Amino acid sequence: MDDQNKNLILATALSFVVILVWFLLFPPPEKPAEDPNAPVATTEVTSPVAPATPAATPGQSVTAESASDAPRLAIDTPRLKGSISLQGGRIDQLFLKDYNETIAKDSPTVQVLSPVGSDNAYYALFGWAAGAGIAPEGVPGPNTVWAVESGSTLAPATPVTLVWDNGKGQTFRRIMSIDDNYMFSVEQTVTNAGDASISLAPYGVLVRHGEPKNAKKFFVLHEGTVGMADGELTETTYGDLEDLDYSEREGARADVTQVTETGWIGFTDHYWMSTLIPAKGTAFKSAIKYDERRDIFQAEAVQPTQTVAPGATISAKTQMFSGAKEWEVIRAYEDKGVEKFVDSIDWGWFFFLTKPIFQLLHFLHGFIGNMGWSIIALTVVLKAIVFPLAYKSYSSMAKMKELQPKMEELKKAAGDDRAKVQQAMMELYKKEKVNPASGCLPILIQIPIFFSLYKVIFVTLELRHAPWFGWIQDLSAPDPSSILNLFGLLSTPVPGPDSIFAIVSLGILPILLGISMWLQQKLNPAPTDATQAMIFAWMPWVFMFMLGNFASGLVLYWITNNTITFTQQYLIMRSHGYRPDVFGNIRSSFKKKKT
Known part of the structure; x- marks a missing residue:
């Protein structure tokens, strides 16, 4: 030579x-959302926002310590262990049985979700945003204390049901189930025993208090939000979330996308991920937010507003993946209908090779x-x-x-x-x-x-x-x-x-x-x-x-x-x-x- x-x-x-x-310094611009502030339905609803500190009932502020003292419901599966706080019905404590922090024999198991009051609190909330005919305090919020109607431990063979009555004619139920791996299923129902129709929008929210302390911040790896909207993958780093424009409608720095048929949204770490997946064929508003006043990141999936006639019951279903990004497991969920779920793994620019x-x-x-x-x-x-x-x-x-x-x-x-x-x-x-x-x-x-x-x-x-x-x-x-x-x-x-x-x-x-x-x-x-x-x-x-x-x-x-x-x-x-x-x-x- x-x-x-x-x-x-x-x-x-x-x-x-x-x-x-060049690609590191000048990445290609992302396609902007068609209408970032468009409502998900014709009826105005209140967008769910995570509280700075928990409250026992709407409007009553308490300390973070009282949230940790709230009653809990155990989660125990072949691969997961944790609990659900009855305050807000939060899925906020989750450990991976198969993974340890290090290769040392006495290394603790990996924790994916953690409750308010812990370092880098990270949890999932579900609920209903109030619309016409019902006041915000008439729907269960992030701090509502639920009762257990059935079940004692959430396991693959034993779902649990939480219930809350607002005292104004409406009864809310939350039926939670889980499979042998990392997929939760949450079905929310509202029964209207009142005299008038009401309108509500079901939502799921993943809340992260502050940027993860163990984030790698390496250009080869994406950590932040990841989502799929009608076949288009979006990835946003924590730094980019902090730089989003402030939205008066959302009350925080936000980026909103209207999903017409299929999609999902959540947070991804190096090896772990938590993702909200509305039922296939359901339109929803996919939103990522950053509240700089409280240093809180959110990923939301807000489904269309539904009207409940007197004597009627409505329901909404959302799945939540929370666990390890195992290729075989994620591919199996994709085969079952979660569109392009394998793309949640960060394959990078050379995806056609990786x-x-x-x-x-x-x-x-x-x-x-x-x-x-x-x-x-x-x-x-x-x-x-x-x-x-x-x-x-x-x-x-x-x-x-x-x-x-x-x-x-x-x-x-x-x-x-x-x-x-x-x-x-x-x-x-x-x-x-x-x-x-x-x-x-x-x-x-x-x-x-x-x-x-x-x-x-x-x-x-x-x-x-x-x-x-x-x-x-x-x-x-x-x-x-x-x-x-x-x-x-x-x-x-x-x-x-x-x-x-x-x-x-x-x-x-x-x-x-x-x-x-x-x-x-x-x-x-x-x-x-x-x-x-x-x-x-x-x-x-x-x-x-x-x-x-x-x-x-x-x-x-x-x-x-x-x-x-x-x-x-x-x-x-x-x-x-x-x-x-x-x-x-x-x-x-x-x-x-x-x-």
């Missing part, structure tokens, strides 16, 4: 970086049973797919190596006349039928594949806390070993991941990565330009330090990829008559350093 080819590689890599930075790459990795894991070996198998499959291009590339590189002496003669004959050198080389390439740019094909292909695999490993839950073998017990985390304590032989403490010295605390995998890149580089001729030669000589070791704190799964992929590439290139070059003396190149490089 000559200077022109090296320059092309550098230009390609720099172009990719420029495009990446989705199939993850599905292939998931399939291999189901067959192999170990995520580390599955990543290695995935790398082998990907290399096999692009092998025809690689073969053409390495064949061209072998021919370029054979032409190296002739190229050196051309340079000596032309002297300092660069134009003459370039013209002579182009004639030589044409005569020998060599394309110098073909050597760049594997690199061009590898860039989006690498980025897509990085996205898959960083974002998907299936890699979280997934062990490989030995010291690698979490492929989504950096290699825990360190050269600073001789990889565990010494008891010397090593810098943590947040330390500025973490970059020098290299583990075994990053070191193997640097060596594999260095060996691969020895198959290629060194650039004749001194500056380029120095850059390429340092590149393996720069990457070693740069990727030292990346997820172990990604580093494992890169090592496997380099090893396969080295083997392919070596064998293909030999098949074309060129016998690379890799170890001779290594010995000569050491001799140059000594002299």
Whole structure:
């Protein structure tokens, strides 16, 4: 590979970086809502707003401590444990039985929802917004104390029913059920025993007090609100929510979308998500809000206003997903009618690559049973797919190596006349039928594949806390070993991941990565330009330090990829008559350093 080819590689890599930075700094504008302040129905209703502090009855303010003392109803399923506060009928305490905060044996289970009064309170509310014929205090609000009509523990086989009578002729019921995974079903009913018709709009609200303290705030990962409105996915970060325009109608910074048939709205974290899903075919107003006075985020699904005649009963159904973003589980819900629910996982710009790459990795894991070996198998499959291009590339590189002496003669004959050198080389390439740019094909292909695999490993839950073998017990985390304590032989403490010295605390995998890149580089001729030669000589070791704190799964992929590439290139070059003396190149490089 000559200077022109090296320059092309550098230009390609720099172009990719420029495009990446451009998209980060200047993302494409989102399509604005057609009418953000349009009402969801013809009758005016009051939009649900979470209270700053809970109240025992409408209008009566109390302290947050009294909310924590309210009666509770237990939630116990094969995968969830928590409780419902009868104050407001809030689903506000939820733990994931299958997931722990860390890989330590005594690590607590992950908590998804938490009640008012706790750090970063996060909970779900359901209710009715008052319309014509009924006062706001006549409907159950966020602080109404409900009674249990049936059931004692919410479980897959035992739904529970809450009831509240407003004393003015209307009785409200809330029937809650749950499946074996993470889907709640909430059916709200209103029975009107009064003398006149009333109008109400059912709603569900997810409330988040403040931005999550454990938010990653990394450009590769989306955290904030996520929603689907008639097939169109929307994602809004917490920072963008804080920058929304203030809406007089909503009483907060808000963005409102009218959903005509199918959709959902909620909050997504790195691995967990809570989402409101109105019944399929039901129009609703999807709203995301930020109340800066109280630092409260909300995701709302307000269904159309219904009229209840005297003696009649009406109902409204909403599902709520709250749990782990497991691909198989979410895909099963999508198959049951939750439109494009798999898109709630943050597949990113290269979704056309990340989705199939993850599905292939998931399939291999189901067959192999170990995520580390599955990543290695995935790398082998990907290399096999692009092998025809690689073969053409390495064949061209072998021919370029054979032409190296002739190229050196051309340079000596032309002297300092660069134009003459370039013209002579182009004639030589044409005569020998060599394309110098073909050597760049594997690199061009590898860039989006690498980025897509990085996205898959960083974002998907299936890699979280997934062990490989030995010291690698979490492929989504950096290699825990360190050269600073001789990889565990010494008891010397090593810098943590947040330390500025973490970059020098290299583990075994990053070191193997640097060596594999260095060996691969020895198959290629060194650039004749001194500056380029120095850059390429340092590149393996720069990457070693740069990727030292990346997820172990990604580093494992890169090592496997380099090893396969080295083997392919070596064998293909030999098949074309060129016998690379890799170890001779290594010995000569050491001799140059000594002299």
